[in-house]
Amino acid sequence: MDITWSNFKKQLPVVCQAIAEADFLAIDGEFSGISDGPSFTTLTNSLDTPEERYEKLKAHSMEFLLFQFGLCTFKYDDVKAKYIIKSFNFYIFPRPFNRNSPDKKFVCQSSSIDFLANQGFDFNKVFRDGIPYLNQEEERLLRDQQEEKRYHTNGASTTCYMYISPDASRAPVVPVIPDDQKDFIDKIVESVDEFLKDEEKKVLQLEPCTGYQRKLIYQTMNWKFPRGTHVETVESPNNERRMIITKVDEDERKNKEIQKKVKEQEDLNNAVGFSRVIQAISSSSKLVVGHNMMLDIMHTIHQFYCQLPNDLEEFKSLTNCVFPRVLDTKLMASTQPFKAIISHTVLAELEKRLQMPPFNPPKVESAEGFPSYDTAVGQLHEAGYDAYITGLCFITMADYLGSFLSPPQTHVSVQSDVISPFFNKLFLMRITDIPYLNLDGPDLLPTRDNVLHVTFPKEWKASDLYQLFSAFGKIQVSWIDDTSAFVTLTQTDQVQIAVNISRFAESYCVQKYAEYVAKKDRQSLSKRKRTDDGWMDFERKRTKTQYNLDQTFSTKKSINSVEEEPRPVSPEESEVLKEDTASPTASDAAESSKRPKTETDQAECSKHLL
Template sequence: MVNVTKSNFLEQLEDFLQHLPSASYIALDEEMTGISLPGSRNQRPNKIELPGERYTRLLKAVPERYSILQVGLALFHKNPRYKNPCRPRSGSTSSNRSGGGHHADADDEHGYIHREGVLNQDELEDLVEREEEAADEAEGLLGDDEPASAEPEYTSRVYNFYLFPASSTREMTLSPSTIQFLLGNNMDFNKVFAEGVSYTTVDQAEAMMEKHFEKYGRKEDEKAKEASHTPSKRGGVKLSRVEDIAFCARVIAGLREWIDSDIQPGAYPNPAGAVTAGLVHENRDADEGTAVVLPPCNAFLRRALYESIQGEYPSLILERADQGQNAGPRSNQIRVMRLSPEEKERRDTRLRREAWEKILGDVGFTILFQAISDACNGKVFSKEQTKSFLNGTSPDISVDGKGSNKIPLIIHNGLMDLMFLITHCHDPTLPESFEETKATIRSYFPRIVDTKILAGEYSDSIIKGGKSDLGSLFNVITSEREMSWITFKAPTISNGESSQQAHEAAYDAYMTGCVFNGLCDRILYQENGLSGSLTLDKLLHDSTDDAVRRLVGLNKLYMHVSLYTIDLESKDGPVSGVHDPLSSGLSVDTTFHVSGIDTNVSTRDILGALLIGGNGYDFAQGLRYEIIWVDDTSFFVGTRSEADITLNDASTISLLASHVRNNLHAKLGNVEILSLRNYFVQVRCMKNDSEDKNSPQHGLVGSIVSAATLPFAIVGHVLGFGKRTHDTTASEGPAHKRRRTS
């Protein structure tokens, strides 16, 4: 794990770009200066509001206001020394498995194979060895008693980027509570402010690079013209004052003596005439000729000297003395350099490299942002292309190409991380529409997996109580006892050492990648049985996006305290006009609205009624319920399965609906129970009946957006969502204390 600041940015940029193309997946995490708006802590998230409404009300302004302090990036590579593990077989144990360590392994540093370009001999041998092992396994040549690999399946390279826009006009706003939290977790703010890497938008970065190449393209054209044409003598500055004429004559005379003297590079004598004229010989690198600095003078005389020297000695190089080698506070002086053609070429190369490196430093982290986006979009990288970009001979990190893998980006509860990236590297202002923001995110990163969703909706709960925070998941994934169902070893870190510091962006990114690896192993084991035919690498790079989406929730993001899962692909959610699906496996057919209950009924009463089997519905023992109170007389009950029961066929849904109705009627009496789908139908009917009675500015339906575009806005008014406040001070009413699941 490497901390990246502006002092080692170029070195680590090269390292990152060299290892990016061969990565199986990329994990990302961030630390910011704030994560909530002032006063928003008193506005508790409304679980039933639409994601677009939450975005406008609470989310959009946060990444526009605050800044990123750290970005953690972890590249995960398939380990070429990894042996195909023996999946648990009958009678086998996990005694041969290694623990979940994640320490540095210096031998892993170059243990990867480029998906593009020519393989060297070592890489070729690794590839052949892996293919032979795969063939042996396919033919059943690996014995049942062969031990699992002592190597992890993946290795990782982890980078911790400190960000600070020193040259930007963007202000940095700090949230006191967030800063206190980060200080408590050892955030080095001195490193952020003094050594942070810069960033800019992609458009600004492209403009800076384009200007650079235009400038040096013009210089090449000018050099070609100079080689084929005799410089024309143009009228220039006319000196009239005696003292000015004498000054320039004295300087030119001293310059002639310096030119005529036989001074070798690396030797520093000053000819007597040059000393008299006030010329000072400079110590320079031996491979860049000799130079003198002319005496100080005003701008008018400097221009006169420029014209005189360039006209009489066009082969000399002139520049301001506060530039280049030995630069100092000498803006009123001229440096004159005498170089051979070879020395001039070396100087031009150095100046161009330094100018390009300055641009790379100014663009900073945005280069990483664009490179990751290119890799995620399947663009082609090569060693030659990377070298050309870093040397400043090409403005492109990658090139368009077909057949290249689209590397997935892995996050944990990372919707806000993605929006921060957009405000920092795309546009400081997010789109007004949440759908536009989702489209922007997907244009940069078309394949995203959120391990928060992966843990909660696509894999069985592996932690008692269903915890899905990153630290808890990581501890379980790397636990020998908890993961006894499969051989798993956490990826090693092959660059630097692990800090094991939670809430450091790099280590959190590493944990995110490990959790993804471990959860996917569990899912694939359940999918494959004992065959192990579908590996994680095959899933990510050889399977269709539909398969990845089905197994690990591709492009579905977690939204905190919400009925919804953010879907970057879906244009239609559970009903027309809602763009995101319900979360946690809930659906409009298995979520019910219950109204007309007695105010003394509690969540415990409701769950007690629902958890009773009998009535021919014994399958109900494998269900989990979520109670979401609307007010003191109505609530939602969401249902999802934790057993081998699917809730998407008509017969099971009918049984479930009967179970919910019968049990709740038995406990609560004559209450109204509607599936969410039927409730939407009822709301639309109410809208149609009232359209002729309400103008667009008046009435229940006329005062809100149409049901076709924001149906839950209408549902909210009809169900009384607006009747209760959601701030932390709202303590009246028994419903305030009755929200929980079972």
């Protein structure tokens, strides 16, 4: 079901009900771009740490717009023995709802726009009829502005009311009128005086004036005529804004004040727009399933909740607040037992493979009133369809795991322990020895004893590095920037030899990976001490923003991700970061199953988000 601004308010209750009834939710997003500077390979270096990957994506991907959000809800029907699905395709655009709301800026990447255009993406639905949104900070600021506007109206809204209440908590403020506006205001006051003395006249329409002059009129009316009048700014069909003053008694004044508050709340709810869908997903605490979903999670939080924190651990805490349980099907497909029988984990290829033995595709049925998707035809890169097949992939793999239970289960619930090892792990693309970001605790820390960090002149090319290390056999080069790279040797015992040989080189420098990391940590610590007078306070603040994550470490689970051979990158995959280029190397790690939000968790989340 396509949802734009024209039908959003009508369909929002349907969306919220579908979320509330679902067993789990699948999501997907389409963006206006991927990277605002670094190349694809630089943005996803195979030897990134989780912190470095997060920092790169935050720095170079968050200025793009998530303009299509796919949501597919899955509810298992025990009688029919099949899932009932409801799929939604939201078109999103941050249009200002009035002159005070944020006028947001975003960037586009030509390759991404071209890619989506070739897939048949309807950009008119985004830019002409997209659903607006506000994050929580923007919503709070607008609420504060509305409160302030009751006493200091600025006339910026399309329809803007000012009511003078004898019970107002603030005394009228004597306006400061600039010299060049005094004659104008004096004439207005004279006109209002005559109007109030004329018992037959009920309405006074003022001549058009500037927004600044309207502000002065509101303030003057508040001061000179605190009772018995109602002032509003209306906009004519030709966009001409005029002020109208109406005589009112106390009952009329109260009724208009109530109407004003209702309209303000309605306008603000409209401005919050699509963020209300994300709030409904968050409040439900339902399992949220995605495919290679780190960018989806980051964009969703950044765009509809709050700015992303600089610190990775704070990001984990924030994500746990917004989405208590997530599952990444790309990570799931990259681990045993699936890795042994699945060659490629690109979403389209994965969906096709899971339709063949030994897997059993799930039985699904679209709910009444919802269109059905045909996987034989496919609508890839429509977010709603991608969310749908992501959900299908999850069900198929979960049910396959159920076949190993005793007795075997043909249907695996989302509450089953057999899938809990995959909860709250986000797939890390192209990192060879850290397959996932662990939202529930510490990340894996490989030693990387066979890795060297090399700095060299900007003129050097990959061939120069291969020649430099030719004596050490097969190597792998992972570029960091124009003057540095990681070089991975096949044999760890040759690392010290390589360092010793290059010790007296003048044009380049070679150091062990551990030395590089230690030096980088010292520089980072020193910089923070030099630039932040409140550094210790910052550390204490960080400690307070962990939201009791230690309490979530209960049932220990483990997953084992094994090495996948690299394969050629297709043009489609190089255009979109969410596509595959390489799979992770095997690692064992302790995992924890995630429990729904408690009241304490909700309170902590509220403090952080609001």
